[in-house]
Amino acid sequence: MKINTHRDLEDLRDKLRAESGGWIRVGMATCGMAAGAEAVYRLLCAEVKKRNLNVKVSRCGCLGACYAEPLVEVGVNNQPAVKYQHVDEKVALEILEKHVIGRSTAAEHIFVPEGEKTQVRLVLRNCSVVDPESIEDYIAHDGYLGLAKVLAEYNPGKVVDEMKLAGLRGRGGAGFPTWMKWNFGRTVQADQKYIICNGDEGDPGAYMDRSVLEGDPFSVLEGMAIGAFTIGATKGFLYIRAEYPLAVERVQKAIDKAYRYGFLGQNILGSNFSLDLEIRLGAGAFVCGEETALIASIEGKRGYPTPRPPYPTVKGLWEKPTVINNVETLAAVPVIFVKGGAWFASIGSATSKGTKVFALTGKVKNSGLVEVPMGTTLRQIVFEAGGGVGGGKKIKAVQTGGPSGGVIPVDYLDTPVDYETLVKLGSIMGSGGMIVMDEDDCMVDIAKFYMAFSVEESCGKCAPCRIGTFQMLHYLEKITNGEATMKDVEKLEEIARATHKASLCGLGQTAPNPVLSTLRYFRNEYIEHVQNKKCHAGKCKGLMVHHG
């Protein structure tokens, strides 16, 4: 079953494509499962078998529209595919009878996605299409063509050039150019190098990495293989949160299948390149998203960060050069080599190329995953892709970057989103959590929520972060309890700046962001809490609700 050449792969792809007839796909990522997709999938499988219908029922990853789950898509009789929303077992039967057998549609359940045209599905291209447990399905959708092309036509230097042309930057949050990281890894000399996929998605409110791992694990493996070839790594790890059991299961299956076809192991696709991949589980520590802490964790130790330099590309896992890329970054790599770096660079803004997936949640009408070109404005994301704010309320702010990010008030909604613009506004891109807040949300309370998270997750190694976050939380509690003076607000700001400057790693350096950004844009709310002892949104229990 091993595939040895680029040509073999294309032949197999064409053969698999020719075989496929009618199909029904059920969205079965965690969000779909939570809404009851499993029962629908089982029922459809059983009924199709019982009635001897000539359609293939398969699972697929996240369709991105969590608010409409469970989602089912039907493509039969050479007609355009149709998506159905809120499908339970009864609706599933109706779809079978009216659409698959009756050749019309179950019209009242059709899902009309809002704001599709704002979106460009590049990282999520396979997520609603390919069966995540079928490597054949992945191959039929041009899977592994990128790797085959790289192994046949490229040398590592040329891969770096193509990545530079593409301009892909790290999607984990900091936006470091991927080509540069790979080039550091490539040029350093060592007897052993490693590649690591960072799947320790820690921002509470971001789940695109989970969706990609659950919905399209093969793209991540293919991206890792291209990266490993470039830097000269023969061994790699996928570090995945233990809280994502479905992702772990699907990635493990994908690894096993990739070995069977010869996309992993010795002499991949008949070349001299060999790579072994293994999963390592996280164990619930936010700090392990930080590269040096993640490395310590893979080594089986406490996830303590270490000062940089030396950078992991010089001295990483077991002291060997190591390149760490985020899930979303790696999933974007294969398509760059199928369609070309120039094509990738044609999408996005001047400094940030390609697309970004956001987990659009909170007080938004249609929460779910949206993928938009870099440079799309916040307004387009919230109002076009997300359908605006529900419940007749007014939008107050958008939070990006989770506990390391900040809030962006409504006046700045027309800002095109990329790494630089968000930093300028006092927030960060982060891993892509985007939380919409309305007039019922108190900004001091939000800052307190994130600070409580950082206190809990601070690893305790360096004092500025350990003590700074604790003190900031103390002042925030004083403020929300109505016991603070304006002097305390000053202190809070002072500690925030000190913690930012003095902390050892990214966690501590960015932990003050929620405080600093709410102080920057919503200082009046702080003042109202302190001087009038009032909480406008009515969130802070220690205070009176402000009426009128």
Place this chain on the structure above:
Amino acid sequence: MLKSKILIIDDDAAFIETTSQFLITNGYDAISTPSGASEFNCVKHEAPDLIIMDVILANRPEGVELAHCLCDDAVLKDIPIIMVASPEYVPLAQKSPNPCVKAILEKTASPQQLLQTVRTYISRRSEKHRAIVEEVTKLVKMWEGKKGSLIMILHELQNHYGYVPRDVAFVLSDILDVPMAQIYEVITFYNFFKLTAPGKNIVSLCMGTACYLKGAPQLLEEFKKVLGIKENESTKDKLFYLQIVRCLGCCGLAPVVMINGKVYGKVARADIKTILDTYREGQTA
């Protein structure tokens, strides 16, 4: 082989002296609590294989109370206790049954009878120990010779036992030749690992940002009220364990609660009792 360690807790110096000499002669390692020290801390520190304890102690707490304290401790409850008492105090000990107290003997019982009882519970304990060694060896096997596998092994153990029991960690320390301190250092760093057995049904309340905004804190209050416990605690009947998780990644369904593997979306405060009750009925059925 290492000698089994027996701790004698008594305020009668003559009893301690004769009993420990007798046990040592019979191949055991016998120790007693130094005077003035806290018996409870001594047990914790020495981690004996068995305890012989007087019902009446000069300093409070009394033996019966101390036995209850030990039994309530998640770690120390596995140590078997043999109570000894003057005949008139035997009823006192019997009045307050305790699963850790395996036998109650009169102080006047013959040394042979004491030895017999000691042997019985020590050998039960070593059988249990042998079973653990066997199990842990099996679970660790696939990670043999692999670098940095401690966290993955702890995942295996927690999957198997539901938590990482202390005696299992001791065995692991022997097998891997890794100091116990290093194992505990890792366990206590990561939120995912538990040191005590959780209740049968694990209730995970999502406290991600979206869930927080949509009312998760109010749900937490309700869960605490209905279950009568705080987070990271189990109910007295061991039916439920309540924990807060960072993000279940179902933000579209916020607020979200997961019980065992099942996810409940858009949960309202009023739903909680009904949801929990389905797990209660399952228990009685």
